[in-house]
Amino acid sequence: MRVKKPTSKRMTTRLREGIKKKAAAQARKDKKSAKKDVTWKSRRSKDPGIPASFPYKDKIIEEIEMRKQEREDQKRRMKEERKAALRMNDNINDEDADMIIDDENADDDGSNDMAALLESAENAARDFNGEVTVDREGDDGMGEYEVIEHQIENDDDDDDDDESENNSEIEKSRKQFDKIFKNVVDTADVVLYVLDARDPENTRSRKIEETILQSQGKRLILLLNKVDLVPDEVVKQWLDFLGSSFPTIPIKGSNGSNGGKSFNKKLTQNATGNQLLLALKAYAQKSNLHRAITVGVIGYPNVGKSSIINSLTLQHSGKGSNNKNSGPCPIGNQAGITKTLREIKIDNKLKIIDSPGIVFPENYDSKSHKKLNKKEYEAKLAILSAIPDKQIEDPINAVKYLLNKLSKDNSMADSFKEFYSLPAIGSKDLNDFTKKVLIFIARKQGRLGKGGIPNLHAAASIVLKDWRDGKFQGWSLPKSSKSEDQNNSKIPNGASGKRAPEKVEQTTIVKEWAKEFDLDSLFTDVFGN
Structure with missing residues (x-):
């Protein structure tokens, strides 16, 4: 069989130039038809928006609508204030006042911008002074809390050394130990020491406990958080062991599903959060102080301090666990979410301080x-x-x-x-x-x-x-x-x-503090023993 000689793919110049002319003609035709298209197309890519499959889409849309409504309410309130000022100072009737305000808005559409600018300036001033008011929320009178952030100042002499030598989170936490911990202990009447139920001993510092005991008038409560991750028998053993040193309360700070096996299903977020809130309010009533009781929350990073505070505020406002993703404190399942001291005023009798997690040295x-x-x-x-x-x-x-x-x-x-x-x-x-x-x-x-x-x-x-x-x-x-x-x-x-205090003194302290917080009745109602 004779093998054919392969044909060449080369073409004549006339054919090649003809193809180029047809391609150029087609491009001109497409460009001309695009100009006749009435549909306007932007050069910028279109924002896809929030995907329908995103689990928190409804919440984000609700927050956007709330912000929009707040801006409209603020604009309406400023208009009424401006109208009242015109009536009082210039003796102008309502119709003339409306015309003047409309003209001002037409000339300067920045009434909200000016308010935002003033608010930004006030926030900058608070930042400079080391104090920032974050938010104030209420739910139809059911509960109201005020949040204030306190910036953590760094020593100027140590900044260069910190950046060049010790940039790790451990070293930063050690340097903040005295600043954060002493600030919280000095301010707080009650210190909530949050421990991880999976390993309470390694998230516990005896030095911290001794320092609080040496401070006159301070009360220390151990919170055993994340009880849903360990069996019931283990929680009971730790409650008996830790309860011999300080009053200890089991708590579930968050209702988030971990995808694994869950234990202690009777200890829900609502039950344990309500238990802790009742204990703090019982102490606030018995203390007879003419001011709010300050509660400081300390512990290792990622032990659930902010989640516990959010649980307390939700219990106080009556929202319950349906709003597990809301609250005054940002939360996340990783270390380092809380970066500033955060002061939350629950009511006239209770104020809570959330602190960044500290790796105790x-x-x-x-x-x-x-x-x-x-x-x-x-x-x-x-x-x-x-x-x-x-x-x-x-x-x-x-x-x-x-x-x-x-x-x-x-x-x-x-x-x-x-x-x-x-x-x-x-x-x-x-x-x-x-x-x-x-x-x-x-x-x-x-x-x-x-x-x-x-x-x-x-x-x-x-x-x-x-x-x-x-x-x-x-x-x-x-x-x-x-x-x-x-x-x-x-x-x-x-x-x-x-060394730790003597066992007899420690037992006396536990009994006296348990009576102050009414822990016996709380354990009977919640834990069943």
């Missing part, structure tokens, strides 16, 4: 009481979700720290394996096991680099995020009082400072 293990190195300390804070994801330098080491914790209980280990559908993995040691687990998760989640190599760093970040969100179970159990007393003598001098 105690870098030792709560069980072994051994000082941790920098790598171990960062892993500990990462497991406590006390530092943002971007600040974690070695997430793989943090996951190893987490797996070591989960391996001490079969139910926690099974929860982790079930969530990630882990097969049986053989390993030589913890490092090898951690590496194989992250390889499996990276492949399953599609976190692969060039050549299909698993990205262990990205897989570790996923595990830490799922742990922070409560997707799988994990908790710690309290130590016995006997082992605690033995270990107290082993604590380094720089770790906790002075």
